Amino acid sequence: xxxxxxxxxxxxxxxxxxxxxxxxxxxxxxxxxxxxxxxxxxxxxxxxxxxxxxxxxxxxxxxxxxxxxxxxxxxxxxxxxxxxxxxxxxxxxxxxxxxxxxxxxxxxxxxxxxxxxxxxxxxxxxxxxxxxxxxxxxxxxxxxxxxxxxxxxxxxxxxxxxxxxxxxxxxxxxxxxxxxxxxxxxxxxxxxxxxxxxxxxxxxxxxxxxxxxxxxxxxxxxxxxxxxxxxxxxxxxxxxxxxxxxxxxxxxxxxxxxxxxxxxxxxxxxxxxxxxxxxxxxxxxxxxxxxxxxxxxxxxxxxxxxxxxxxxxxxxxxxxxxxxxxxxxxxxxxxxxxxxxxxxxxxxxxxxxxxxxxxxxxxxxxxxxxxxxxxxxxxxxxxxxxxxxxxxxxxxxxxxxxxxxxxxxxxxxxxxxxxxxxxxxxxxxxxxxxxxxxx
Numbered sequence: 142x143x144x145x146x147x148x149x150x151x152x153x154x155x156x157x158x159x160x161x162x163x164x165x166x167x168x169x170x171x172x173x174x175x176x177x178x179x180x181x182x183x184x185x186x187x188x189x190x191x192x193x194x195x196x197x198x199x200x201x202x203x204x205x206x207x208x209x210x211x212x213x214x215x216x217x218x219x220x221x222x223x224x225x226x227x228x229x230x231x232x233x234x235x236x237x238x239x240x241x242x243x244x245x246x247x248x249x250x251x252x253x254x255x256x257x258x259x260x261x262x263x264x265x266x267x268x269x270x271x272x273x274x275x276x277x278x279x280x281x282x283x284x285x286x287x288x289x290x291x292x293x294x295x296x297x298x299x300x301x302x303x304x305x306x307x308x309x310x311x312x313x314x315x316x317x318x319x320x321x322x323x324x325x326x327x328x329x330x331x332x333x334x335x336x337x338x339x340x341x342x343x344x345x346x347x348x349x350x351x352x353x354x355x356x357x358x359x360x361x362x363x364x365x366x367x368x369x370x371x372x373x374x375x376x377x378x379x380x381x382x383x384x385x386x387x388x389x390x391x392x393x394x395x396x397x398x399x400x401x402x403x404x405x406x407x408x409x410x411x412x413x414x415x416x417x418x419x420x421x422x423x424x425x426x427x428x429x430x431x432x433x434x435x436x437x438x439x440x441x442x443x444x445x446x447x448x449x450x451x452x453x454x455x456x457x458x459x460x461x462x463x464x465x466x467x468x469x470x471x472x473x474x475x476x477x478x479x480x481x482x483x484x485x486x487x488x489x490x491x492x493x494x495x496x497x498x499x500x501x502x503x504x505x506x507x508x509x510x511x512x513x514x515x516x517x518x519x520x521x522x523x524x525x526x527x528x529x530x531x532x533x534x535x536x537x538x539x540x541x542x543x544x545x546x547x548x549x550x551x552x553x554x555x556x557x558x559x560x561x562x563x564x565x566x567x568x569x570x571x572x573x574x575x576x577x578x579x580x
Contacts, residue, residue, distance in 0.1 A: 166208045168464060172200040181548045184448060188213055188478035198462035204246050209471040213478035215485045217462050221472060222505035227456055230507045231259050234454035236469025250451045256396040268393060271383035273510050275374045281519060288523035291318050296531050297567040307558040308410050313339050315524050316405035320398050325366055325373025334358060338402050359391045401517060407446035407554040408521045412436050414558055418541040433525050437518060445501035448477035448553040476500045532562040
């Protein structure tokens with residue numbers, strides 16, 4: 142019988158550290174520093190070097206020389222994500238949480254919050270099940286229609302200019318508005334929420350301060366839907382048999398909106414980049430041998446929106462790929478590196494085709510919950526198709542080598558994607574009642 146996981150409180154009883162952060166981490170004496178400049182330039186080369194040097198599990202130092210483990214092997218990552226009883230999600234398990242400086246730059250990634258993201262066991266099933274039921278009730282045809290309308294409205298804002306940045310002016314303006322619409326937010330409020338989420342996702346000085354206004358916005362929406370319920374996600378959650386508390390609904394709704402926006406917007410941007418810079422792919426697309434769906438899948442293998450994700454915490458002492466992992470140790474999951482593991486993605490392979498065994502959405506109990514990936518694909522696919530239909534001659538304004546990726550070890554996203562195209566007429570704003578008619 143599998144031993145039940147210790148609670149985060151029990152995990153916190155690990156032996157205290159009495160000095161350097163590296164005390165008790167002999168494997169990290171010559172660990173790879175995952176914050177050096179070269180880690181941002183070409184992560185695929187970095188992951189391959191780490192795999193050759195250290196194997197499928199890599200001792201790493203995060204910013205500030207904080208020790209952790211980077212899981213780069215596909216099988217090892219599958220094992221970690223399939224064993225929630227051994228590798229928990231609650232950051233209160235972390236054995237270094239009390240000695241890492243309060244101003245540590247990455248603290249927000251490993252700080253507990255009362256959201257579904259950090260729940261475990263029965264609590265995870267209760268809250269995750271409620272959101273899964275609500276999401277599964279979304280009509281896919283209606284979702285596509287909503288995406289098309291929002292994409293058209295966003296394109297209308299720059300269609301006559303003949304040039305645009307497809308990241309800030311397009312990819313980052315669609316998913317949050319779509320998800321806000323699904324939660325029952327008004328047409329006027331949805332773009333405002335998208336802007337607030339963009340500030341958080343950018344991670345600047347105002348990022349943390351913007352969480353309060355977003356929570357307040359979700360709380361107002363919840364109160365409105367309690368008084369006037371509809372067919373939206375918020376109304377469904379309020380009446381769900383899981384009996385979610387108000388705080389659970391607000392916290393989890395915010396987490397869902399932000400996670401879906403970050404993943405989908407970067408998925409859209411990375412797919413548009415692929416179609417604009419990859420000559421072979423463009424030839425395949427024009428020749429009818431590829432589709433937007435295949436381009437989206439290719440991106441999930443090669444440039445997944447989330448390349449590394451924190452975190453898992455060892456529930457008890459264990460061994461992983463020959464390394465001694467102590468209770469409370471922090472594990473970072475390298476989704477991009479696992480996808481590139483030669484055991485599942487031979488180096489001679491240049492196109493993943495219909496293979497959807499990637500780890501872009503993680504895996505297991507703490508992975509992206511059903512049916513999130515399916516709904517995210519509808520949003521991303523529709524956004525890409527609408528843009529190509531509206532601006533068929535779209536082309537890069539700069540040479541491909543001048544495109545810059547955001548300097549982050551977590552996300553894989555472009556800073557900008559400047560393009561040119563023949564100025565086009567607006568598609569025409571839908572009737573004033575179009576938004577409400579879809580509720």
